[in-house]
Amino acid sequence: MHVIDLRSDTVTHPTPEMREAMAHAVVGDDVYGEDPTVNRLEEMAATRLGKEAALFVVSGTMGNLASLLAHCGRGDEVIMGDRSHTFLHEQGGLAALGSIMPFVVPNQHDGTLLLGDIENAIRGADIHEPRTRLVSLENTQNACNGSPLTPAYVASVADLAHRYGLRVHVDGARIFNAAVALGTDVKALVAGVDSVTFCLSKGLAAPVGSMICGSGSFIGLARRARKVLGGGMRQAGILAAAGIVALETMVDRLADDHTRASNLARGLAALPGVSVGPVYTNIFYFSLDAACPLDGAAFADALRERGILLPNRGPRSFRVVTHCWIDDEDVERTLAAAVDVLGLA
Ligand SMILES: *Cc1c(COP(=O)(O)O)cnc(C)c1O
Numbered sequence: 001m002h003v004i005d006l007r008s009d010t011v012t013h014p015t016p017e018m019r020e021a022m023a024h025a026v027v028g029d030d031v032y033g034e035d036p037t038v039n040r041l042e043e044m045a046a047t048r049l050g051k052e053a054a055l056f057v058v059s060g061t062m063g064n065l066a067s068l069l070a071h072c073g074r075g076d077e078v079i080m081g082d083r084s085h086t087f088l089h090e091q092g093g094l095a096a097l098g099s100i101m102p103f104v105v106p107n108q109h110d111g112t113l114l115l116g117d118i119e120n121a122i123r124g125a126d127i128h129e130p131r132t133r134l135v136s137l138e139n140t141q142n143a144c145n146g147s148p149l150t151p152a153y154v155a156s157v158a159d160l161a162h163r164y165g166l167r168v169h170v171d172g173a174r175i176f177n178a179a180v181a182l183g184t185d186v187k188a189l190v191a192g193v194d195s196v197t198f199c200l201s202k203g204l205a206a207p208v209g210s211m212i213c214g215s216g217s218f219i220g221l222a223r224r225a226r227k228v229l230g231g232g233m234r235q236a237g238i239l240a241a242a243g244i245v246a247l248e249t250m251v252d253r254l255a256d257d258h259t260r261a262s263n264l265a266r267g268l269a270a271l272p273g274v275s276v277g278p279v280y281t282n283i284f285y286f287s288l289d290a291a292c293p294l295d296g297a298a299f300a301d302a303l304r305e306r307g308i309l310l311p312n313r314g315p316r317s318f319r320v321v322t323h324c325w326i327d328d329e330d331v332e333r334t335l336a337a338a339v340d341v342l343g344l345a
Helices: 016-023 036-049 060-071 093-098 115-121 151-163 175-182 186-190 216-228 237-249 254-269 296-305 328-341
Strands: 053-057 077-081 101-105 132-138 167-171 195-199 210-214 274-276 283-288 317-321
Touching: 016 237, 036 053, 036 186, 036 195, 036 210, 036 237, 053 060, 053 216, 053 237, 060 093, 060 132, 060 167, 060 195, 060 210, 060 216, 093 101, 101 115, 115 151, 132 151, 151 167, 151 186, 175 186, 175 195, 175 254, 210 216, 254 274, 254 283, 254 317, 254 328, 283 296, 296 317, 296 328
Parallel strands: 077 101, 077 132, 132 167, 167 195
Antiparallel strands: 053 210, 195 210, 274 283, 283 317
C-alpha cells in the first residue's frame, strides 16, 4: 500500500526525466557565473516571468530574504500581510539578518491586503519614523486558502506603491498555481512588480531550488545578498537541470492538482461533522465540528494507520495539499478512509 502524503507539495521527488537531466547536466562554477545549466535556467525563468534577469537560490526562504536585503537597508520597513509566509514562517529573517522592519496589515479572506490599509501604513518624512521601502505580496496566499491574487489586484498595489516611490515584491512560491487557476499568463501576474520569487521544489517537483526574477541591477544586488547568506553554490547545474525540466514539463499539469483538491474537498464537505473552506488552487483547509467524536490528533492518527499523512494543524483543523503524487484513486482512498475513521460507513 503506497502512502498518500497530503502534508505539502514539497514532499514530491524529482521525476525520472529530472534525474536523467541531472545526471547529464553540463556544469561549471556558478559563483564565477560559469555554470551553463544555471545560466540557462536563469534565462528561462526571466523570460517566463517577463523580467530582465533571474537568480537561482537554494530555497524560497532564501529568495525572499535575498530580495528584501536587495531592496532595503537597515531600519527600512516592509508592508506585508499578517498571514504571509515571510511574516509567519521565515524566522523573522528580515529582522534577524537584515535589520528590516515588517509592518503587518491584515490579509483579507481572499489573501489581498486592502489598498487603504497599505496606504495608511506608508510612513511620512517625520524624523521619528522608519522609511517605508517595499510592499510584499504573496501569490498564491498559502494561509488564506491558497487563494490567487489577480493581475488587476497586483497591478493596483503596484500603482499605489510606485506612486509613493516604494517597490513591490511578490512571494510567488506558488505563482504558477495562481496563473493556472486564473487561466492567465504568469507574466500578467507580475507585470508591474519589481521582484518575484517562485519555488521549483513545490508543485513543480524539482528536488531543490527557487528563482528570484527582476531587473538586471536588482538581480545584481540579490546575487551579492545570496553570497553573504551562504547561498553561492558551485556546480549547481546539477540542481538547475531539474529546475529546467520542472519549468518545461510540470506547469500545465498543475490544473490536475487543482481539480483533485476540489474533488477531495467536495467529498469531505459531504460528510456530516466536517467543515471545508473554499478551494482555489491545490491547498484547502477543513475542520472537524465540535460534535465530531474524534479530535484532530485522533483523526490524523487513524488516517496515518490507513497510510494517509495529514497531520492536524490545530486542535480540529487540517490543511490539505495536492500535488503530482496524488492521483484520482488517492482522492477516492482518502475519502473512503475518512468515512471509515468517522464511523460513517
Ligand atoms: C514554501 C514557501 C516559502 C519558502 O520556501 P522554502 O523553499 O520552503 O524555503 C515561501 N513562501 C511561501 C508562500 C511558501 O509557501
